[in-house]
Amino acid sequence: MTALASEPRTDGRRLLAGLRADRPVRLAEHLARHGALDLRDRASLLSGLEASGLRGRGGAGFPAALKADAVRRRSSRPVVVVNAVEGEPVSGKDKALLRHVPHLVLDGAVALAAALGARTVVVGVAAGARAERAALAAALAERAARRLDGRVRVEVAPVPDGFVAGEETALLSYLNGGPAKPTFTPPRPFERGLGGRPTLVQNAETVAHVALIARHGPAWFRELGTPDEPGTTLFTLTGAVRRPGVYEAEVGVALPDLLAAAGGAARQPQAFLVGGYFGTWFTAAEAAALRLDDATLRARGGGLGARAVVVLAEGASGLAESARIARYLAEASAGQCGPCVHGLAAIAGALAQAAQGRGDRARIARWCDQVAGRGACRHPDGAARFVASALRVFGAGGP
Secondary structure, three states, X not given: OOEEOOOOOOOOOOOOOOOOOOOOOOHHHHHHHHOOOOOOOHHHHHHHHHHHOOEOOOOOOOEHHHHHHHHHOOOOOOEEEEEEXXXXXXXXXXXXXXXXXXXXXXXXXXXXXXXXXXOEXXXXXXXXXXXXXXXXXXXXXXXXXXXXXXXXXXEEEEEOOOOHHHOHHHHHHHHOOOOOOOOOOOOOOOOOOHHHOOEEEEEHHHHHHHHHHHHHOHHHHOOXXXXXXXXXXXXXXXXXXXXXXXXXXXXXXXXHHHHHHOOOEOOOEEEEXXXXXXXEEEEHHHHOXXXXXXXXXXOOOOOOOOOEEEEEEOOOOHHHHHHHXXXXXXXXXXXXXXXXXXXXXXXXXXXXXXXXXOOOHHHHHHHHHHHOOOOOOOHHHHHHHHHHHHHHHHOOOOO
Protein backbone atom coordinates (compact mmCIF):
# COMPACT_ATOMS: atom_id res chain seq x y z
CA MET A 1 0.00 0.00 0.00
CA THR A 2 1.17 3.53 -0.64
CA ALA A 3 0.37 6.68 1.31
CA LEU A 4 -0.18 9.70 -0.85
CA ALA A 5 -0.64 12.49 1.65
CA SER A 6 1.53 15.54 2.27
CA GLU A 7 4.69 13.46 1.77
CA PRO A 8 3.92 10.50 -0.49
CA ARG A 9 6.06 7.43 -0.12
CA THR A 10 7.36 5.58 -3.16
CA ASP A 11 6.71 1.93 -2.41
CA GLY A 12 3.57 1.56 -4.53
CA ARG A 13 3.47 -1.53 -6.70
CA ARG A 14 1.29 -0.30 -9.52
CA LEU A 15 -0.56 2.98 -10.04
CA LEU A 16 1.49 4.88 -7.51
CA ALA A 17 4.85 3.39 -8.40
CA GLY A 18 7.51 6.04 -8.91
CA LEU A 19 5.44 8.98 -7.69
CA ARG A 20 7.16 12.02 -6.26
CA ALA A 21 6.12 14.28 -3.39
CA ASP A 22 7.47 17.50 -4.88
CA ARG A 23 6.19 17.41 -8.49
CA PRO A 24 4.47 15.24 -11.12
CA VAL A 25 6.42 12.38 -12.63
CA ARG A 26 7.91 13.65 -15.89
CA LEU A 27 7.63 11.87 -19.19
CA ALA A 28 11.21 10.58 -19.29
CA GLU A 29 10.82 9.15 -15.76
CA HIS A 30 7.46 7.67 -16.65
CA LEU A 31 8.81 5.92 -19.77
CA ALA A 32 11.90 4.70 -17.93
CA ARG A 33 9.69 2.99 -15.36
CA HIS A 34 6.84 1.72 -17.53
CA GLY A 35 8.19 1.64 -21.08
CA ALA A 36 6.44 2.86 -24.21
CA LEU A 37 2.94 1.86 -25.24
CA ASP A 38 2.33 -0.01 -28.47
CA LEU A 39 -0.84 1.54 -29.91
CA ARG A 40 -0.90 -0.49 -33.13
CA ASP A 41 -2.60 -3.71 -32.00
CA ARG A 42 -6.18 -2.60 -31.29
CA ALA A 43 -7.66 -6.08 -31.00
CA SER A 44 -5.03 -7.18 -28.50
CA LEU A 45 -5.73 -4.27 -26.17
CA LEU A 46 -9.49 -4.85 -26.20
CA SER A 47 -9.18 -8.60 -25.71
CA GLY A 48 -6.66 -8.02 -22.93
CA LEU A 49 -9.04 -5.59 -21.28
CA GLU A 50 -11.77 -8.23 -21.31
CA ALA A 51 -9.47 -10.94 -19.97
CA SER A 52 -8.24 -8.65 -17.19
CA GLY A 53 -11.69 -8.37 -15.60
CA LEU A 54 -11.09 -4.69 -14.86
CA ARG A 55 -14.15 -3.01 -13.39
CA GLY A 56 -14.71 0.74 -13.42
CA ARG A 57 -13.24 2.55 -10.44
CA GLY A 58 -15.67 5.46 -10.54
CA GLY A 59 -18.40 3.97 -8.37
CA ALA A 60 -20.66 1.67 -10.37
CA GLY A 61 -18.04 -1.05 -10.87
CA PHE A 62 -19.23 -1.85 -14.42
CA PRO A 63 -16.89 -4.09 -16.48
CA ALA A 64 -14.60 -1.82 -18.47
CA ALA A 65 -14.50 -4.15 -21.47
CA LEU A 66 -18.30 -4.15 -21.83
CA LYS A 67 -18.41 -0.35 -21.92
CA ALA A 68 -15.65 -0.26 -24.53
CA ASP A 69 -17.32 -2.96 -26.63
CA ALA A 70 -20.65 -1.11 -26.63
CA VAL A 71 -18.88 1.91 -28.13
CA ARG A 72 -16.85 -0.21 -30.55
CA ARG A 73 -20.02 -1.68 -32.04
CA ARG A 74 -21.40 1.71 -33.12
CA SER A 75 -20.95 2.70 -36.74
CA SER A 76 -19.54 6.24 -36.36
CA ARG A 77 -16.18 7.38 -35.01
CA PRO A 78 -16.29 7.50 -31.20
CA VAL A 79 -14.91 9.85 -28.56
CA VAL A 80 -13.21 8.97 -25.27
CA VAL A 81 -14.00 11.06 -22.17
CA VAL A 82 -11.99 10.70 -18.97
CA ASN A 83 -14.08 11.55 -15.93
CA ALA A 84 -11.70 13.13 -13.42
CA VAL A 85 -14.23 15.56 -11.92
CA GLU A 86 -14.29 13.77 -8.54
CA GLY A 87 -17.09 15.74 -6.92
CA GLU A 88 -17.11 13.43 -3.89
CA PRO A 89 -15.90 15.59 -0.95
CA VAL A 90 -14.05 12.80 0.89
CA SER A 91 -12.31 11.31 -2.16
CA GLY A 92 -8.95 12.44 -3.50
CA LYS A 93 -7.77 9.46 -5.53
CA ASP A 94 -8.35 10.79 -9.05
CA LYS A 95 -6.88 14.19 -8.25
CA ALA A 96 -3.85 12.41 -6.76
CA LEU A 97 -3.31 10.54 -10.03
CA LEU A 98 -3.52 13.75 -12.06
CA ARG A 99 -1.16 15.62 -9.72
CA HIS A 100 1.46 12.92 -9.42
CA VAL A 101 1.28 10.48 -12.35
CA PRO A 102 -0.65 12.29 -15.13
CA HIS A 103 1.08 10.33 -17.90
CA LEU A 104 -0.43 7.09 -16.64
CA VAL A 105 -3.93 8.54 -16.99
CA LEU A 106 -3.15 9.98 -20.43
CA ASP A 107 -1.58 6.70 -21.58
CA GLY A 108 -4.72 4.76 -20.74
CA ALA A 109 -7.01 7.28 -22.40
CA VAL A 110 -4.94 7.38 -25.58
CA ALA A 111 -4.68 3.58 -25.64
CA LEU A 112 -8.47 3.26 -25.44
CA ALA A 113 -8.89 5.89 -28.14
CA ALA A 114 -6.47 4.09 -30.45
CA ALA A 115 -8.18 0.74 -29.83
CA LEU A 116 -11.62 2.19 -30.62
CA GLY A 117 -10.52 4.31 -33.57
CA ALA A 118 -11.24 7.56 -31.72
CA ARG A 119 -9.31 10.70 -32.60
CA THR A 120 -10.38 12.80 -29.62
CA VAL A 121 -9.91 12.40 -25.87
CA VAL A 122 -11.45 14.91 -23.45
CA VAL A 123 -10.37 14.91 -19.81
CA GLY A 124 -13.01 16.53 -17.59
CA VAL A 125 -11.50 18.09 -14.47
CA ALA A 126 -13.20 20.20 -11.79
CA ALA A 127 -12.67 23.92 -12.37
CA GLY A 128 -11.32 24.32 -8.85
CA ALA A 129 -8.65 21.64 -9.36
CA ARG A 130 -6.03 24.07 -10.62
CA ALA A 131 -2.97 22.05 -9.64
CA GLU A 132 -4.36 18.98 -11.39
CA ARG A 133 -5.12 20.89 -14.59
CA ALA A 134 -1.64 22.43 -14.52
CA ALA A 135 -0.06 18.99 -14.18
CA LEU A 136 -2.10 17.73 -17.13
CA ALA A 137 -1.15 20.74 -19.26
CA ALA A 138 2.54 20.20 -18.55
CA ALA A 139 2.25 16.50 -19.31
CA LEU A 140 0.46 17.17 -22.59
CA ALA A 141 3.19 19.61 -23.63
CA GLU A 142 5.81 16.93 -22.98
CA ARG A 143 3.87 14.40 -25.02
CA ALA A 144 3.33 16.82 -27.90
CA ALA A 145 7.07 17.51 -28.08
CA ARG A 146 7.65 13.76 -28.48
CA ARG A 147 4.59 13.24 -30.75
CA LEU A 148 3.73 10.45 -28.38
CA ASP A 149 -0.01 10.19 -28.97
CA GLY A 150 -0.07 9.81 -32.73
CA ARG A 151 -3.30 11.04 -34.28
CA VAL A 152 -5.17 11.24 -30.99
CA ARG A 153 -5.88 14.78 -29.81
CA VAL A 154 -6.25 15.27 -26.05
CA GLU A 155 -8.14 18.21 -24.52
CA VAL A 156 -8.60 19.20 -20.88
CA ALA A 157 -12.04 20.65 -20.07
CA PRO A 158 -12.79 22.48 -16.80
CA VAL A 159 -16.12 21.33 -15.36
CA PRO A 160 -18.15 23.04 -12.61
CA ASP A 161 -17.28 21.93 -9.10
CA GLY A 162 -20.07 19.99 -7.47
CA PHE A 163 -21.21 16.57 -6.36
CA VAL A 164 -23.54 15.75 -9.27
CA ALA A 165 -21.22 17.22 -11.94
CA GLY A 166 -19.14 14.05 -11.73
CA GLU A 167 -21.97 11.78 -12.89
CA GLU A 168 -21.22 10.76 -16.47
CA THR A 169 -24.41 12.09 -18.07
CA ALA A 170 -24.01 15.38 -16.17
CA LEU A 171 -20.43 15.64 -17.42
CA LEU A 172 -21.48 15.01 -21.02
CA SER A 173 -24.36 17.46 -20.74
CA TYR A 174 -21.95 20.18 -19.67
CA LEU A 175 -19.38 19.32 -22.35
CA ASN A 176 -22.18 19.55 -24.91
CA GLY A 177 -23.03 23.08 -23.76
CA GLY A 178 -25.84 22.25 -21.33
CA PRO A 179 -26.13 22.27 -17.54
CA ALA A 180 -24.08 19.81 -15.49
CA LYS A 181 -27.13 17.77 -14.53
CA PRO A 182 -27.55 13.99 -14.70
CA THR A 183 -30.36 12.22 -16.52
CA PHE A 184 -31.86 8.79 -17.12
CA THR A 185 -33.26 9.89 -20.48
CA PRO A 186 -31.95 8.02 -23.56
CA PRO A 187 -29.82 7.99 -25.62
CA ARG A 188 -27.07 6.63 -23.43
CA PRO A 189 -23.48 7.91 -23.85
CA PHE A 190 -22.34 4.88 -25.86
CA GLU A 191 -25.14 5.61 -28.34
CA ARG A 192 -24.85 9.39 -28.64
CA GLY A 193 -22.69 11.33 -26.23
CA LEU A 194 -20.19 14.12 -26.81
CA GLY A 195 -21.01 15.99 -30.00
CA GLY A 196 -23.60 13.33 -30.84
CA ARG A 197 -20.89 10.67 -31.23
CA PRO A 198 -20.65 7.30 -29.47
CA THR A 199 -18.76 8.10 -26.29
CA LEU A 200 -16.78 5.98 -23.87
CA VAL A 201 -16.74 7.61 -20.43
CA GLN A 202 -14.29 6.12 -17.97
CA ASN A 203 -13.04 7.24 -14.59
CA ALA A 204 -9.45 8.53 -14.31
CA GLU A 205 -8.32 5.62 -12.15
CA THR A 206 -9.89 3.14 -14.55
CA VAL A 207 -7.92 4.44 -17.55
CA ALA A 208 -4.72 4.45 -15.49
CA HIS A 209 -5.23 0.72 -14.94
CA VAL A 210 -5.79 0.31 -18.69
CA ALA A 211 -2.33 1.82 -19.29
CA LEU A 212 -0.76 -0.87 -17.12
CA ILE A 213 -2.83 -3.73 -18.52
CA ALA A 214 -1.78 -2.70 -22.03
CA ARG A 215 1.87 -3.06 -20.96
CA HIS A 216 1.85 -6.02 -18.60
CA GLY A 217 -1.18 -8.04 -19.69
CA PRO A 218 -4.31 -9.39 -18.01
CA ALA A 219 -2.62 -12.23 -16.12
CA TRP A 220 -0.33 -9.76 -14.36
CA PHE A 221 -3.32 -7.57 -13.47
CA ARG A 222 -5.16 -10.54 -11.95
CA GLU A 223 -2.29 -11.44 -9.63
CA LEU A 224 -3.86 -9.15 -7.04
CA GLY A 225 -7.46 -8.63 -5.98
CA THR A 226 -10.27 -11.18 -6.05
CA PRO A 227 -11.30 -13.45 -8.94
CA ASP A 228 -14.41 -11.36 -9.62
CA GLU A 229 -12.81 -7.99 -8.85
CA PRO A 230 -9.13 -8.23 -9.75
CA GLY A 231 -6.38 -5.67 -9.43
CA THR A 232 -5.50 -2.90 -7.03
CA THR A 233 -7.50 0.23 -6.32
CA LEU A 234 -7.02 3.57 -4.59
CA PHE A 235 -8.70 4.31 -1.26
CA THR A 236 -8.97 7.73 0.38
CA LEU A 237 -8.82 7.54 4.18
CA THR A 238 -9.97 10.53 6.25
CA GLY A 239 -11.40 11.28 9.68
CA ALA A 240 -9.87 9.89 12.87
CA VAL A 241 -6.86 8.29 11.16
CA ARG A 242 -3.21 9.00 11.94
CA ARG A 243 -2.07 9.52 8.34
CA PRO A 244 -5.01 10.61 6.17
CA GLY A 245 -4.37 10.24 2.46
CA VAL A 246 -4.70 8.08 -0.63
CA TYR A 247 -3.61 4.46 -0.35
CA GLU A 248 -3.23 1.76 -2.97
CA ALA A 249 -4.29 -1.76 -2.00
CA GLU A 250 -5.64 -4.82 -3.72
CA VAL A 251 -9.40 -5.11 -4.03
CA GLY A 252 -10.67 -7.23 -1.15
CA VAL A 253 -8.18 -5.87 1.38
CA ALA A 254 -9.33 -6.24 4.99
CA LEU A 255 -10.41 -2.87 6.37
CA PRO A 256 -8.20 -3.25 9.49
CA ASP A 257 -5.18 -3.82 7.23
CA LEU A 258 -5.96 -0.70 5.21
CA LEU A 259 -6.34 1.30 8.41
CA ALA A 260 -3.02 -0.06 9.70
CA ALA A 261 -1.28 1.13 6.53
CA ALA A 262 -2.45 4.64 7.44
CA GLY A 263 -0.91 4.38 10.90
CA GLY A 264 -4.08 3.16 12.57
CA ALA A 265 -6.88 5.17 14.07
CA ALA A 266 -6.02 8.45 15.78
CA ARG A 267 -8.71 7.71 18.40
CA GLN A 268 -10.85 4.69 19.22
CA PRO A 269 -13.15 4.17 16.21
CA GLN A 270 -16.91 4.21 16.68
CA ALA A 271 -17.92 3.59 13.07
CA PHE A 272 -16.66 3.62 9.50
CA LEU A 273 -18.30 5.24 6.48
CA VAL A 274 -17.34 3.12 3.47
CA GLY A 275 -17.94 4.38 -0.09
CA GLY A 276 -18.14 8.13 0.45
CA TYR A 277 -21.26 10.26 0.84
CA PHE A 278 -23.33 7.68 -1.06
CA GLY A 279 -21.75 5.00 1.10
CA THR A 280 -22.77 2.96 4.10
CA TRP A 281 -21.98 3.21 7.80
CA PHE A 282 -20.56 0.16 9.58
CA THR A 283 -19.95 -0.21 13.30
CA ALA A 284 -16.38 -0.69 14.50
CA ALA A 285 -17.21 -4.31 15.34
CA GLU A 286 -18.54 -4.92 11.83
CA ALA A 287 -15.53 -3.21 10.26
CA ALA A 288 -13.14 -5.52 12.09
CA ALA A 289 -14.25 -8.38 9.81
CA LEU A 290 -14.96 -6.34 6.66
CA ARG A 291 -13.23 -6.87 3.33
CA LEU A 292 -13.33 -4.06 0.79
CA ASP A 293 -14.77 -5.49 -2.39
CA ASP A 294 -18.17 -4.87 -3.96
CA ALA A 295 -19.38 -8.45 -3.55
CA THR A 296 -18.76 -8.39 0.20
CA LEU A 297 -20.10 -4.90 0.71
CA ARG A 298 -23.24 -5.36 -1.39
CA ALA A 299 -24.15 -8.37 0.70
CA ARG A 300 -24.10 -5.94 3.63
CA GLY A 301 -26.13 -3.25 1.85
CA GLY A 302 -23.14 -1.17 0.74
CA GLY A 303 -20.53 -0.92 -1.99
CA LEU A 304 -17.06 0.44 -2.73
CA GLY A 305 -18.54 3.53 -4.36
CA ALA A 306 -15.97 6.33 -4.42
CA ARG A 307 -13.54 4.10 -2.47
CA ALA A 308 -13.45 6.59 0.37
CA VAL A 309 -13.34 5.50 4.02
CA VAL A 310 -14.13 7.92 6.86
CA VAL A 311 -13.25 6.92 10.41
CA LEU A 312 -15.63 8.28 13.06
CA ALA A 313 -14.16 8.39 16.57
CA GLU A 314 -15.87 7.39 19.79
CA GLY A 315 -17.59 10.35 21.41
CA ALA A 316 -18.61 11.95 18.12
CA SER A 317 -22.31 12.12 17.26
CA GLY A 318 -22.89 9.79 14.36
CA LEU A 319 -26.35 11.19 13.73
CA ALA A 320 -25.07 14.77 13.75
CA GLU A 321 -22.32 13.92 11.26
CA SER A 322 -24.84 12.06 9.12
CA ALA A 323 -27.22 15.02 9.27
CA ARG A 324 -24.41 17.29 8.04
CA ILE A 325 -23.73 14.99 5.10
CA ALA A 326 -27.46 14.62 4.36
CA ARG A 327 -27.76 18.42 4.29
CA TYR A 328 -24.84 18.60 1.86
CA LEU A 329 -26.48 16.03 -0.40
CA ALA A 330 -29.79 17.90 -0.29
CA GLU A 331 -28.07 21.13 -1.28
CA ALA A 332 -26.17 19.31 -4.06
CA SER A 333 -29.45 18.37 -5.77
CA ALA A 334 -29.68 19.20 -9.46
CA GLY A 335 -33.21 20.44 -8.77
CA GLN A 336 -34.88 18.22 -11.36
CA CYS A 337 -37.51 16.41 -9.28
CA GLY A 338 -39.58 16.59 -6.11
CA PRO A 339 -38.09 13.57 -4.33
CA CYS A 340 -34.68 15.23 -4.53
CA VAL A 341 -35.59 18.88 -3.97
CA HIS A 342 -38.18 18.41 -1.24
CA GLY A 343 -37.60 14.87 -0.02
CA LEU A 344 -33.87 15.14 0.72
CA ALA A 345 -34.28 18.51 2.42
CA ALA A 346 -36.99 17.09 4.68
CA ILE A 347 -34.89 14.02 5.49
CA ALA A 348 -31.83 16.14 6.31
CA GLY A 349 -33.87 18.41 8.58
CA ALA A 350 -35.50 15.52 10.40
CA LEU A 351 -32.13 13.79 10.82
CA ALA A 352 -30.70 16.97 12.40
CA GLN A 353 -33.60 16.95 14.85
CA ALA A 354 -32.97 13.28 15.59
CA ALA A 355 -29.36 14.12 16.41
CA GLN A 356 -30.74 16.43 19.11
CA GLY A 357 -33.05 13.73 20.43
CA ARG A 358 -36.21 15.28 19.00
CA GLY A 359 -36.75 13.57 15.64
CA ASP A 360 -38.99 10.71 14.59
CA ARG A 361 -36.57 8.10 13.27
CA ALA A 362 -39.33 5.83 11.99
CA ARG A 363 -40.62 8.71 9.86
CA ILE A 364 -37.13 9.35 8.47
CA ALA A 365 -36.85 5.69 7.48
CA ARG A 366 -40.26 5.87 5.80
CA TRP A 367 -39.25 8.98 3.85
CA CYS A 368 -36.06 7.25 2.69
CA ASP A 369 -38.17 4.41 1.27
CA GLN A 370 -40.44 6.92 -0.44
CA VAL A 371 -37.71 8.87 -2.30
CA ALA A 372 -35.65 5.86 -3.38
CA GLY A 373 -36.19 4.94 -7.03
CA ARG A 374 -38.40 7.94 -7.73
CA GLY A 375 -35.86 10.57 -8.78
CA ALA A 376 -34.88 11.95 -12.17
CA CYS A 377 -31.42 10.48 -11.48
CA ARG A 378 -29.82 8.29 -8.82
CA HIS A 379 -28.98 11.13 -6.43
CA PRO A 380 -31.97 10.50 -4.10
CA ASP A 381 -31.20 6.77 -4.10
CA GLY A 382 -27.64 7.26 -2.87
CA ALA A 383 -28.69 9.79 -0.25
CA ALA A 384 -31.51 7.56 1.03
CA ARG A 385 -29.18 4.55 1.26
CA PHE A 386 -26.67 6.59 3.25
CA VAL A 387 -29.30 7.90 5.71
CA ALA A 388 -30.84 4.46 6.15
CA SER A 389 -27.42 3.09 7.14
CA ALA A 390 -26.98 5.95 9.64
CA LEU A 391 -30.30 5.06 11.26
CA ARG A 392 -29.24 1.42 11.50
CA VAL A 393 -25.83 2.11 13.03
CA PHE A 394 -26.63 5.11 15.23
CA GLY A 395 -30.36 4.73 15.77
CA ALA A 396 -30.58 2.21 18.61
CA GLY A 397 -27.90 3.56 20.87
CA GLY A 398 -28.79 7.24 20.76
CA PRO A 399 -27.24 10.05 18.69
